[in-house]
Amino acid sequence: MTTANRFAVLSVDDIQEPSATVMAESRSPISWIPNEILILIFLAISDDPLHLTWVCQHWRSLAQNVPHLWTQTRTAWPIEALDVILSRSRALPLDVNIDATSTTLLRTAFSDQLARVRSLSTVLRSESRVEIQKLVTFIATQNFAVLEDLSINVQTSHTNLLQVIPARGHSDAKVRCALRALSLVNLPCEYIPENMLQNLTLLNISYPHAEEGQALKLCDLVNMLALTPMLDTLIITNTPVDGSEAVPSSRIVNLKHLTALQWDGCPDTLFSVFLRNVTLPALTLLEFDLRTVPAHLQYYAEPAPVTALATTTLLSLKANQLFRTARILRRFEFPVLESLELTNTELKMPVLPKMETLFRTPSMLRLTHLIVTAFTFESEDVLEMLGYMPALVSLWVDACAGLPALLQALAHGRCPVLEELEFWECDDLSGSDILDVAQRSPWPEDGRYIKNLPKRGRKQDEMHGVRLKRVKIDSCRCVDEEEVEELRDGGVEVDYRQYVDNDLDD
Known part of the structure; x- marks a missing residue:
């Protein structure tokens, strides 16, 4: 039997009753598994498809020709082989995960693949203002045509670096972004371009390492929510909020699609102020962790109706x-x-x-x-x-x-x-x-x-x-x-x- 025939997909009859020739050619019963079944196993259990290519020639050939195995990129993959690995995914949407100390990998290796990036999760571990500036600029100026899920986590001990980065109110990109879910850790929300907010249904904000004076401004939060007309779920965790800059009473944001609001660690007085500036006609889930703050730190607000x-x-x-x-x-x-x-x-x-x-x-x-x-x-x-x-x-x-x-x-x-x-x-x-x-x-x-x-179905x-x-x-x-x-x-x-x-x- 030729090599091509040995790797060919077995017929239905072969699947039901493997021939004696096929069984005799292999010493291991696992090689008797039909290719269709083996592919399903690969898709179900493989955390890293590279490992599959190291088992045997049959598995290597089979794995390299299953595009769905190569759509989730990993930082551990060798950079010099990344182009070859990405080519195995063909034209399928990509799920990119990057954990690095610089933005070089994102800006170079994936620059030609952005049009098919479906989700992007990046963790930047850097104390360099230049690298953080590069990340913000790159995200704001690229065309992500099919991007649906974006997660940006800036791991820095000096969050005051973020305050000197100029915020961008809009993107130079002309393509309407399909982004649905946005998660920000230690990155102020005003750095996200407007075209990425238009179709958001999930927004998750966390600013746990903010230094004194670097809290999320309530007015910035309300202004950002005004740009998210499709928002369904809002999650705010470990985020100090600054209400010293008043939100104009005429600034009322109608979050008509919001069904879930989860806010962890909100000062009790600011929560009342926040709800004076938004309307929630579809809210189903309200989950909040209120923190009572000392009297001298409380913000005065007119009683809400x-x-x-x-x-x-x-x-x-x-x-x-x-x-x-x-x-x-x-x-x-x-x-x-x-x-x-x-x-x-x-x-x-x-x-x-x-x-x-x-x-x-x-x-x-x-x-x-x-x-x-x-x-x-x-x-x-x-x-x-x-x-x-x-x-x-x-x-x-x-x-x-x-x-x-x-x-x-x-x-x-x-x-x-x-x-x-x-x-x-x-x-x-x-x-x-x-x-x-x-x-x-x-x-x-x-x-x-x-x-x-209420009866609820009871007799x-x-x-x-x-x-x-x-x-x-x-x-x-x-x-x-x-x-x-x-x-x-x-x-x-x-x-x-x-x-x-x-x-x-x-």
Whole structure:
């Protein structure tokens, strides 16, 4: 058999029953695998296709002729062989990943391939202002015809270098950019040309190493968002924000497509200012970590009007002083809220504030999922809180205290359609208290119907209440195996992970 025939694609009959000749020509059964199947294996498991070419001549020939294997470039590839490697991808879109101390590789090896770069992720590790200048200029002046995903990470300990680089308000490129996702780390957003913002659906900004006086200006952020009419998701993490330069009150940006807003580490007063300058008619997910700043660093802003976030179904709030953020929350109404997450980021464990303190409208008739982290429950407050949530189906409690008060309220009829409980690292959780909840009557103690409760597919006769179905207990000190077995005997599905004291010597 000739070499060409040996590497040829096998017929259907050969795939079903390999001939004796083919099997005899190889000592290894792996060589009996049809080429079609071998290609699928290559595509599924290969992190670096170069490794495939080192196995045998058959694999080398096969891998070199599969263009999809060579569309993801890697910095580890030898520069002198990069042209040959890129040619194997033929005309397919490229996913380029570069981690280097200069921009030479990006500006030279890929200069002829930019028209087919689909995603570009570059990490520049440099203390040189010249190299950072080159990167910014290169990105702003090139035609990326099919670029959809761009990630720029400038790793420098001197972020003040970035302030002397002239920002570019537009690109010299004439081609309308197809960019959909943009991620910036330590690179001010004003350096991105306007044509790259027109079709953005995802914007991720992180500026963790900013020095004093180098924070992201709120006015720059609002101005940038005005250039992103298609934005769907906005993520801001580890980014100090400067609100000293006021945003004109007439500057209102309508983010009509934005469905998710995640902001980590935002000063509480600035969050209110930000929301005065944007409208969010389609917002579904609101997740923010508010940091209370000292009084002398706070920015004065006129009180924002009360806004109804009529489409927001998921709210996640993290704060170091949750009760002090109430003035922010009470500027909003959440009429269709379905999932609520409250997380305390202080070292101490404060009492969970009352719902009427946090929310302008504490009644949450549509709320089905609640997560509470690092708070203490008090008897009277928790009774009132759960009374506002008649449709609650799932309750997760993480590292909280006062669990007897919480479970007692549930055992006495609060949240009558509750089906699922999860507990993580709750030291005063008792299995007997959970058992009381599992054994409660599925109807409210006063025998009344649950009014205004959304049906969500339930039958009318099920609206009176249901019994507890699932419980997860993870690393809770006071729960033992015997109590878990009692729950299981009562028909409750239990996922149990025993508490392990890591301080004990092995």
